[in-house]
Amino acid sequence: MIKLAAAGALVLIALPAYAQSNAAPYRALGTEPFWSLTIDGSTIRYEPAGGRVVRVAKPRPIVGFNGERYQARGMTVDITHVECSDGMSDRTFHDTVTVTLRGRTLRGCGGEVLSETPEQTSLLEGDWRIESINGRLVAPRTNPRVTFNGARISGNASCNNFNGSFRFERGRLTAGRLASTKMACAQRMQNVQESSVLRILGEPLSVSRNRNGKLVLTGAHRTRLVLAPERRL
Incomplete structure (x- = not known):
């Protein structure tokens, strides 16, 4: 039957x-x-x-x-x-x-x-502005950002620049050890924000794109960065 x-x-x-x-x-x-x-x-x-x-x-x-x-x-x-x-x-x-x-x-x-075309080219490649961290907008008068170029990641976490390498496979972003400059931030909130950015980027992250064309990077413990495309003049 x-x-x-x-x-x-x-x-x-x-x-x-x-x-x-x-x-x-x-x-x-x-x-x-x-x-x-x-x-x-x-x-x-x-x-x-x-x-x-x-x-x-x-x-x-x-x-x-x-x-x-x-x-x-x-x-x-x-x-x-x-x-x-x-x-x-x-x-x-x-x-x-x-x-x-x-x-x-x-x-x-x-x-x-x-x-298959390398995912870096189609999704991550380019300059991105960090718009929010764990659901909160970034601190005023700060401009944290991330650039993905080939297999390299670089940017500014709030006060200090960082760079390193990364892998992007099956929708997951894994950055290697990030090197960062050591300048002290002027305000405590900037220091806290910078620590959060570097800590999240050090986690394995799932990557998705929302309807507004922004990247959403999500960690295993619900940590999250939202990246907006950097506008060029």
């Missing part, structure tokens, strides 16, 4: 499951907000940026004409074999992925990367 189930364009039929290699976990990701998903031989792991990781036992997949569905307790994962762009870079993935978790639906991409 054939049982049909619809999930958008995904048409599924209850058929014997295809075996998935334990040596090659399936990976997917989404942006705005950033999340990642890993399916291995026994577990589905969902990890949001700055949130609680959810792990469920991997169920037997329902295999359809153009994809698979995993229906676990509290989580459903639909993998449709339709090419997908992650919306943050020029990468194209083999699959479109939808995750439904406790009534919330998240969309992203997964599987093999079919084409």
